[in-house]
Amino acid sequence: MACISSQGELSESARKMLAAMDASATPEDVASRTELPLFRVRAGLREMAEAGLVELNEEAYSPTQLGRSLLTP
Amino acid sequence: MSSLVESTVQETSHAPAASVQSASLPRLGMAAPAFEAVTTHGKIRLSDFHGTWLVLFSHPADFTPVCTTEFLAFAAIAPELRKRNVELLGLSIDSTSSHIAWVRNIKEKFGIDIPFPIIADSNKEVATLYGMLMPGESKTETSRCVFVIDPVGIVRAMIYYPLTTGRNTDEILRLLDALQTTDKHKVATPANWKPGDKVIVPPPATMEDVEARLNAGYECTDWYFCKKSV
Numbered sequence: 001m002a003c004i005s006s007q008g009e010l011s012e013s014a015r016k017m018l019a020a021m022d023a024s025a026t027p028e029d030v031a032s033r034t035e036l037p038l039f040r041v042r043a044g045l046r047e048m049a050e051a052g053l054v055e056l057n058e059e060a061y062s063p064t065q066l067g068r069s070l071l072t073p
Numbered sequence: 074m075s076s077l078v079e080s081t082v083q084e085t086s087h088a089p090a091a092s093v094q095s096a097s098l099p100r101l102g103m104a105a106p107a108f109e110a111v112t113t114h115g116k117i118r119l120s121d122f123h124g125t126w127l128v129l130f131s132h133p134a135d136f137t138p139v140c141t142t143e144f145l146a147f148a149a150i151a152p153e154l155r156k157r158n159v160e161l162l163g164l165s166i167d168s169t170s171s172h173i174a175w176v177r178n179i180k181e182k183f184g185i186d187i188p189f190p191i192i193a194d195s196n197k198e199v200a201t202l203y204g205m206l207m208p209g210e211s212k213t214e215t216s217r218c219v220f221v222i223d224p225v226g227i228v229r230a231m232i233y234y235p236l237t238t239g240r241n242t243d244e245i246l247r248l249l250d251a252l253q254t255t256d257k258h259k260v261a262t263p264a265n266w267k268p269g270d271k272v273i274v275p276p277p278a279t280m281e282d283v284e285a286r287l288n289a290g291y292e293c294t295d296w297y298f299c300k301k302s303v
Contacts, residue, residue, distance in 0.1 A: 003115065039121040039160055040114060040190075047115060 003047045010053075010070055017044055018053065018071050024060040098204040099231060105129075105222045106202045112162070113172045114190035119226065126159040126253075127222040128245060131205040131215035135167045135175035139239045143217070144179060144187055146242040151188050158224070159249055161189035165215055166200060169193040210236050219245060221252065258303045271300040 003014035010018070013036060020033035027045055031038040045061050048054045053067035063071075099105060109118045119127075130147070132140040147161055154161060165172075172191045179185055194200050194215075205215040217234035229252050234240050251262040260272040276297045277283045283296045291299040 037160060038125060039117065042121040043115050043117045 003044045004051055004053075013040065014044060014048060014053075015071065017041060017048070018063055018067055021054070021061060021063050024057065024062045026060050030061070098202075099220060099228045101228055101231065103228055105220065105226050105228045108199050108202060110164075110192040110194065110199050111169060112190035112192050113169060113176065117162070117190060117192075119222075122160055122162075122222070123226065124224050126157070126224055126249065127162060127220075128154065128159060128249070129162045129164065129203070129220040129222060130240075131164045131200060131203075131218045133211065133214035133216070133236050134165055135171045136178070139237070140165075141175075141179060141183075143239050143242075145183060145185055146240070147189070148185050148187050150242045150246050153246055154249065157249055157253060163189060163191035164194050164199060164205070165191070166194050166197055166213060168195055207233075207235075221245075221248060223252070223256075254303060260301070260303065263300070272303050274299040274301055 003011050016034045017030050020030050027041045031041040049056055054061045054063050107119050172193055176187045200206050200215045205218045207216045210216055217240055219232040221230040223229045230248055250268050263273050274291055277286045291301045293299040
């Protein structure tokens with residue numbers, strides 16, 4: 001998995017993406033803020049949505065409570 | 074494992090020929106076949122590249138010498154391609170573990186990072202979809218194919234090399250420059266064109282156009298053969 005390891009830990013790119021999201025962000029916003037390639041952001045956000053870490057509302061994603069909790073040390 | 078995405082219409086809704094294209098091998102000017110595949114960067118769909126140019130290329134096998142030289146060459150042009158809004162996506166009929174081990178080996182032996190994802194097409198789904206297997210060469214290894222797909226998902230160029238001949242990545246870069254110049258300026262590019270050279274003005278279709286052409290300040294050898302700088 002690109003964003004979540006088999007141990008359920010976030011990859012570095014997933015952390016970057018989650019940290020770059022405020023209330024709501026499009027993949028283009030996240031790509032711009034993280035300097036990750038857009039294709040990778042799209043694939044990563046889709047994967048994180050399947051894992052319940054972000055949710056999609058129309059064309060923008062926002063972190064879920066679970067997603068936010070994984071960012072805090 | 075790769076799995077084909079059913080939503081071809083959604084994938085290529087901007088392309089008028091999508092419904093015709095979905096069941097056949099890639100054709101120039103037609104929508105690229107949609108796919109979802111496991112890669113060294115996770116599961117990726119063709120639609121993830123919407124808005125960027127994509128160079129989808131296959132190689133015969135990991136841990137082989139010609140392919141290694143090609144990967145070094147593709148890695149070398151990756152920064153130039155990125156400047157042109159072009160992404161690379163490799164493919165072979167190998168597992169993700171094999172790809173990862175090979176990429177790590179390239180880093181260890183040559184000191185080069187491979188920055189692009191590689192499809193692990195163990196079940197040959199994407200290779201079959203794109204016609205990358207040439208039975209006359211091999212039934213188990215993909216030939217050296219290159220598909221240039223534009224930001225709206227249309228196949229713009231295809232190159233096929235045999236197993237024995239490594240590709241010229243400078244030509245791939247030149248091809249991208251030519252395609253992008255064509256799109257931007259609505260012109261064609263002559264043989265051996267490179268950025269900075271004059272381009273071909275499309276031939277006129279009417280007598281009126283011919284007269285206008287000859288007075289337009291182009292460098293014309295004859296009415297049908299005019300060049301200009303861009």
